[in-house]
C-alpha cells in the first residue's frame with residue numbers, strides 16, 4: 405500500500421526537520437507534540453526555513469505554497485487514526501518511546517508502520533511494546549534533516565521485508581540515500597563516528613594537542629567539513645556521553661567515554677545549546693576555545 409499520510413510524534417529539532425522534508429516531497433503530515441509551544445515553534449521554523457530556500461533560489465514560491473498546506477498540527481494523537489506511517493522523534497528514552505507506540509496502537513489502523521528515529525535504542529525492544537512487531541522499523545535521520553542526505557534504516561528481529569521496501573520508497577521520495585543496519589547499538593554510523601569523537605576528547609584531555617589543532621587536523625588532513633570537537637559541541641556533549649555509555653555497556657572498554665567528556669558534562673558544558681562546550685558560543689556563534697581547557701592553575705601567586 406502506498407504511503408501518503410505521515411504522523412510525526414515530537415516537534416523538536418528532528419521531528420520538525422522530518423515534517424519539513426516530508427511535506428516538501430508531497431506527503432501529508434500531521435505533526436504532534438505534547439507541548440503547544442513546541443508545535444508553534446516548529447511551524448514557524450518550517451515556514452521560515454522554506455522562505456529562506458525561496459530567497460536563496462533553491463525552491464520556487466509555487467513549491468513552497470504547495471508544500472505548506474500539507475502540514476497540520478495536532479496536540480492529541482487523534483490525527484494518527486488514518487496514518488500510513490508514524491515517525492516517532494520524542495526524547496531518547498526507551499519507556500517514553502514504548503509508551504508513544506502503545507498509545508498509537510489504540511488509534512492507528514493495522515497497516516500503519518511504526519518507525520522510530522532513535523539514535524541508540526533497540527528496535528526489537530521498541531517493537532516488543534506493540535502488537536505489531538513486524539511493522540516496527542528504525543528510520544534514523546541526521547541533523548539538520550532537510551540538508552543531510554542519509555537515512556539509516558534499522559530492522560528489528562521481527563521486522564517484515566515488505567516494511568523495509570515501503571520505507572525505502574518513502575526515504576527515497578524524501579530525497580535520502582538509505583543504508584541498512586541490523587539492530588545493534590550505534591547501528592552503522594554512530595558506531596564508527598562516536599568513538600572517533602570520543603578519541604578526539606581523549607587527545608585534548610591528555611594534552612597531546614590543543615582543541616583547535618585537533619579540529620584543524622581532521623578538517624585539513626582528512627577533509628572533514630567540521631572538526632570532531634565542533635561536531636561534539638553541535639550534537640551536545642550530554643547526548644554524546646549517553647550514547648557512549650550505551651555503546652560501552654554493549655561492547656566494553658573500547659567505547660568507554662573519556663574522562664574529559666564526563667567532566668565537561670558534570671560541569672554543565674553541554675556544547676552549543678548551553679553556550680559552552682569545547683568552545684564558547686555567543687548568539688550561536690563560536691567565539692573561542694573554552695578557557696577551562698587551557699591549563700591555568702598554578703601553585704604560585
Ligand SMILES: NC(=O)c1ccc[n+]([C@@H]2O[C@H](COP(=O)([O-])OP(=O)(O)OC[C@H]3O[C@@H](n4cnc5c(N)ncnc54)[C@H](O)[C@@H]3O)[C@@H](O)[C@H]2O)c1
Nearest residue numbers: 414415416417418419437438442493494495496522523547
Ligand atoms: N538531535 C540530533 O542530532 C539527533 C539525530 C538523530 C536522531 N536523533 C533522535 O531523535 C529523537 C528526537 O531528538 P531531538 O533532538 O529532536 O529532541 P528534542 O528534544 O529537540 O525534541 C523532542 C520533542 O519531543 C516532544 N515529546 C516528548 N515526549 C513526547 C510525547 N510523549 N508525545 C509527543 N511529543 C513528545 C518534546 O516536547 C520535544 O518537543 C531522539 O530519539 C534522538 O536520539 C537526534
